[in-house]
Amino acid sequence: MQVLLIAAITANGQIAQNVAQSSLDWTSKEDKKFFSEKTKEVGVVIMGRKTFETIGRPLKDRKLIVLTEKPGEIMEGVEYVNKPVKELLDDLGVRGIARVVIGGGSNVYSTFLREGLVTDVYLTIESLLFGQGIPLASGFDRIDMSLAEVTRLGEGTVLLHYTIK
Numbered sequence: 001m002q003v004l005l006i007a008a009i010t011a012n013g014q015i016a017q018n019v020a021q022s023s024l025d026w027t028s029k030e031d032k033k034f035f036s037e038k039t040k041e042v043g044v045v046i047m048g049r050k051t052f053e054t055i056g057r058p059l060k061d062r063k064l065i066v067l068t069e070k071p072g073e074i075m076e077g078v079e080y081v082n083k084p085v086k087e088l089l090d091d092l093g094v095r096g097i098a099r100v101v102i103g104g105g106s107n108v109y110s111t112f113l114r115e116g117l118v119t120d121v122y123l124t125i126e127s128l129l130f131g132q133g134i135p136l137a138s139g140f141d142r143i144d145m146s147l148a149e150v151t152r153l154g155e156g157t158v159l160l161h162y163t164i165k
């Protein structure tokens with residue numbers, strides 16, 4: 001299974017100022033375009049309930065899986081899952097799915113990284129700093145990566161593609 005972690009980060013490695021903040025508030029149009037194109041190419045996006053709440057709707061032309069222990073309102077076009085992430089990937093494999101995007105947030109990125117399930121990391125670095133907020137990921141010792149590609153997406157935006165060693 002190819003598991004692509006995709007995130008937009010500030011230059012000091014944060015993904016939001018607070019849990020309610022939508023990434024659309026501060027990311028560039030180039031990053032939004034990259035996220036849209038890459039997730040459509042892969043076809044399946046997995047995210048946590050808190051991130052889904054900042055989006056509030058299904059993702060057009062992509063399967064959206066929302067992790068939650070307590071789905072409240074069920075929205076059409078969203079698959080709600082409550083299980084360990086390794087089990088989720090195994091289930092998707094059985095359904096013939098070979099590639100997924102991990103779309104955040106910090107809790108979900110951290111779980112997939114900690115469990116050694118991520119194969120690729122795509123980080124869009126935007127030209128700003130948050131003095132407080134939510135880090136990309138935490139709760140593991142260290143993970144070594146190889147830098148596969150650097151792309152200047154726009155005036156203030158760089159995209160880094162890493163593979164996990």
Ligand SMILES: NC(=O)c1ccc[n+]([C@@H]2O[C@H](COP(=O)([O-])OP(=O)(O)OC[C@H]3O[C@@H](n4cnc5c(N)ncnc54)[C@H](OP(=O)(O)O)[C@@H]3O)[C@@H](O)[C@H]2O)c1
Nearest residue numbers: 007008016019048049050051067068069104105106107108
């Ligand atoms: N900049 C970016 O690229 C980017 C991308 C994504 C998100 N974000 C930001 O990240 C923030 C949210 O991140 P977060 O870490 O607070 O939350 P999160 O990872 O989005 O969601 C955490 C929630 O997911 C559910 N969950 C996680 N693993 C599960 C499992 N195995 N089984 C069942 N449920 C599971 C739980 O929901 P329940 O409590 O419902 O059980 C948990 O409370 C927002 O500010 C968002 O804008 C930024």
